[in-house]
Amino acid sequence: MPQTLHEIPPTPINTVNSANVKTGGWRAFKPVCDNSKCIKCWTCWKFCPDVSIAISEEGPVYDYDHCKGCGICAAECPVKCIQMVPENK
Ligand code: SF4
């Protein structure tokens, strides 16, 4: 068990701002919202762990460069207007 900082082995680190790392390429499913059913509660925005949802008057706007497709927004949406669709469709 390391006792000091200098005893901890080197680990990989990200040397650039995470905004520049486009993690959307990891995604197998992407969230798509039916804005006609959206009640603008912004639960999806609150729960997205990747800060990949922006608020607009029409409904959620996804940042597909960074959304990893975890599906949390779809699971938490109270009216279930977000569908996770296969990325290649
Ligand atoms: S959680 Fe669902 S209803 Fe609420 S803003 Fe997001 S998409 Fe719309």
Ligand code: SF4
């Ligand atoms: S699928 Fe996950 S990462 Fe993508 S917008 Fe929804 S909560 Fe955020």
